[in-house]
Amino acid sequence: MKKTAKKAERRQxxxxxxxxxxxxxxxxxxVMYRLxxxxxxxVNILFAKVLPNETGKLVVExxxxxxxxxxxxxxFLKSLGxxxxxxxxxxxxxxxxxxxxxxxxxVCRSGALSIDRKxxxxxxxxxxxxxxxxxxxxxxxxxxxxxx
Amino acid sequence: MAFxxxxxxxxxxxRCGNVVVATAEExxxxxxxxxxxxxxxxxxxxxxxxxxxMCSTGAFLNFGHSDPPIKMQKVWxxxxxxxxxxxxxxxxxxxxELSESRGFEYGGAHVIEDLIADKPVRLRATSYGTDCYxxxxxxxxxxxxxxxxxxIFNPRNAYQxxxxxxxxxxRTIYTYMGILYPKxxxxxxxxxxxxxxxxxxPFYETIGIGTRIFLGGAQGYVAWEGTQHSPSVARNEKGIxxxxxxxxxxxxxxxxxxxxxxxxxxxxxxGVSMYVGLGVPIPVINEKIFRNVLVRDEDIxxxxxxxxxxxxxxxxxxxxxxxxxxxxxVVIQGREVKTAPISSYKMAREIATxxxxxxxxxxxxxxxxxxxxxxxxxxxxxxxxDLEDLEVEYEKNR
Numbered sequence: 001m002k003k004t005a006k007k008a009e010r011r012q013x014x015x016x017x018x019x020x021x022x023x024x025x026x027x028x029x030x031v032m033y034r035l036x037x038x039x040x041x042x043v044n045i046l047f048a049k050v051l052p053n054e055t056g057k058l059v060v061e062x063x064x065x066x067x068x069x070x071x072x073x074x075x076f077l078k079s080l081g082x083x084x085x086x087x088x089x090x091x092x093x094x095x096x097x098x099x100x101x102x103x104x105x106x107v108c109r110s111g112a113l114s115i116d117r118k119x120x121x122x123x124x125x126x127x128x129x130x131x132x133x134x135x136x137x138x139x140x141x142x143x144x145x146x147x148x
Numbered sequence: 149m150a151f152x153x154x155x156x157x158x159x160x161x162x163r164c165g166n167v168v169v170a171t172a173e174e175x176x177x178x179x180x181x182x183x184x185x186x187x188x189x190x191x192x193x194x195x196x197x198x199x200x201x202m203c204s205t206g207a208f209l210n211f212g213h214s215d216p217p218i219k220m221q222k223v224w225x226x227x228x229x230x231x232x233x234x235x236x237x238x239x240x241x242x243x244x245e246l247s248e249s250r251g252f253e254y255g256g257a258h259v260i261e262d263l264i265a266d267k268p269v270r271l272r273a274t275s276y277g278t279d280c281y282x283x284x285x286x287x288x289x290x291x292x293x294x295x296x297x298x299x300i301f302n303p304r305n306a307y308q309x310x311x312x313x314x315x316x317x318x319r320t321i322y323t324y325m326g327i328l329y330p331k332x333x334x335x336x337x338x339x340x341x342x343x344x345x346x347x348x349x350p351f352y353e354t355i356g357i358g359t360r361i362f363l364g365g366a367q368g369y370v371a372w373e374g375t376q377h378s379p380s381v382a383r384n385e386k387g388i389x390x391x392x393x394x395x396x397x398x399x400x401x402x403x404x405x406x407x408x409x410x411x412x413x414x415x416x417x418x419g420v421s422m423y424v425g426l427g428v429p430i431p432v433i434n435e436k437i438f439r440n441v442l443v444r445d446e447d448i449x450x451x452x453x454x455x456x457x458x459x460x461x462x463x464x465x466x467x468x469x470x471x472x473x474x475x476x477x478v479v480i481q482g483r484e485v486k487t488a489p490i491s492s493y494k495m496a497r498e499i500a501t502x503x504x505x506x507x508x509x510x511x512x513x514x515x516x517x518x519x520x521x522x523x524x525x526x527x528x529x530x531x532x533x534d535l536e537d538l539e540v541e542y543e544k545n546r
Binding site for chain 1: 199201327336414487489495
C-alpha cells in the first residue's frame, strides 16, 4: 500500500536526468542558484566535476511540479550556453556471466552497486547510479557496459 | 576413549549412502542449534570452497603429432605464447601470459577458459626443423576434445588467508587487488574466510599431497605444497595465520572441467588472471579437526597493507577480521574505510555446496594424503647479490 502511494506521488512530480557541460567562463557563475531561485526547479546533483578554469561537468536530476516550469528552467540554462544532454544511457550488467565477486562495488562511490549481505549476490540500484563508469574499469570479468 | 572416525569409515558411509555432509558455513549454525557434541558425532565431512583470482594457474597440453611432424620451438594459442621448451608437442600455457595481438584484453586464462567452453583455439607453431621432425611451421585449430592430454597444473592456489589492500597515496592505483582510490577511500580483500579450504584445516592435518579436491568443476588433486607455502607466519590464539600462509599446488583434468568454475579475468592496468573454483572436503576424523572447521569470519584476522608503497615489505596500517570486512566498512587508523571483496563469496558457497552434493550422491570419495604438507617454513626473499656473496651465504647456511 505504502509503496503504491509513494509511486503515485512520484508521478506527479516531473523529473529529468541530464548531463550539463559548462564552459570555463560559466564555471565562476552561480548558475544553479539562479535556476533554483528564479525558476523554482529542484536540483539534485548526482555527480560533479567543477574546477576553476576548466570545463565543468554536472550530472543532475531536475524535478518540478510541471513540465512547463522545468522546460523554462532548461531554456534558461541553454540561453547561458550550458550544453544539456539527456541521460538515456545506463549501466548494464551481463548477469549470466557475472560471478558476483564484488570488485565493482569497491569503486562505486554512489552506492548503486553493493553485495547483498545474505545471498552475497551483486545488487544494482539504477536510481543511485551517477554514470561515473568506474565499475566498467573495475570489473575483472568485463561484463559491465554502458548502453545508449 | 574420545570419539574418532577414519576416512575408510567415511568412504564406506558414502558407498552406503548414509554419509552426513555439511558446508563450512552450515556447520556453524548446526553446532549452534544441535549443540557441539551432537554435531561433532553427526557430521562426517565438512566441505569448503573458494573462488578468487589465482595468477599462478596454467595448463599442460599435448597437441598430438602432425604429418609431417614438427618439434615445436615456439607456440601460440590464439596469439598467446605458450612454453614449449619441453618435448616436441607438449606445451604449458600460463594464465597471465598476454596475447601478442590484443594485449591486456586477452591472455592465457582466456585460452584456458575457451578450451573449457569447447571453443576452437587457433594453434600456431614454428620450429628450426630436424631430421626426425622436418616441419618448420604449422597453423591449425584445436579444441579440448582433439588434445591428447589437457590438464591444469597450478603452482600456487588456495592461499590460506591473504591481505587487505589500501592506498594512502594521492593518486588512484591499479593493482591485482583492484582499483584503489587515493587517501584510503576504499580497501579490498580477497578470501573466502570461513569457507576457505586451508582456514578450515589451519595445520594441514587432513589436507596434504594426494588429497582429492573439487577443481574447476571436476575432481582434481593436491599435487604438492604450493609455491611460497609459508606455514610459519604469525598465528592468532586459534592457530589462524594472520596474513598469507599455506598454499597448494593442484592438478586437474581440463576435459572434465566446467567453465562456470574457471574464469579469465582482466585487472585494469595490471593484467590477466584467472578465477579458479577450488573446494576441499575435510573429514571430521577427530574432535580437533571438528574444532578447526568451526572457524568463523570473526576469528580470521588479516593485515591491512599500503599498496601505494611499491616495495617488498609494504607498511601495515592495522589488523581487521573478515566479519568486519564483510560488513562493508572498517576503521583503519581512526577513519572509516569502505571495504569490498575481490573473490566471490557466493561462488565459494556454491562450490562447497556442489562438492557436498557429489559426496552425498556417492560420486566423490575422500582420500588420505600420501604425504603431509610442510608445517614449518618461511618464504625466502630474492636478494640482488654477486657470486661471492652467494658463496659466503651458502657456506654459512650449509
